[in-house]
Amino acid sequence: MQALSERESLLERRHNAQDYSLLWDKLTLAQKFAASSLTQFGYDLAYLRNSNSGSVAILLCDGNAATITGDGEIDTAPNVKIRT
Template identity: 45%
Template structure:
């Protein structure tokens, strides 16, 4: 997470949010879902503000998942994260 967040920070020239700041951007339903998934090794990478509400992007090793604003979890989202070298 730190590497990806740092690289995004370089590209966008914005401040990288700390985990507690990211946590504050999530809904109560997302927090409950992430709390359940945390015991399986998932961690919060970042939160995107969408028109439908915040979208939490989480990962477990190399697996990416999303938690929608209503707490619904998609373990196989059709998204790709950019990597910068």
């Protein structure tokens, strides 16, 4: 039973790694550079929001959000609501 649980855990992590990779591929080059710098401070890429003005990357760190615009502008105090 424990082996099955460990296997499911590994599969879940693998699935999340694939999702992360797909998200990363959708970032602009400027967003990738900015996100790379934020990951050094513990932020993780959570998702992308698309709007008429372009995509915004949302990164999370200990319940705090940061956003990166399509041109790489970082906002570590954005006015966004994060669903939990």
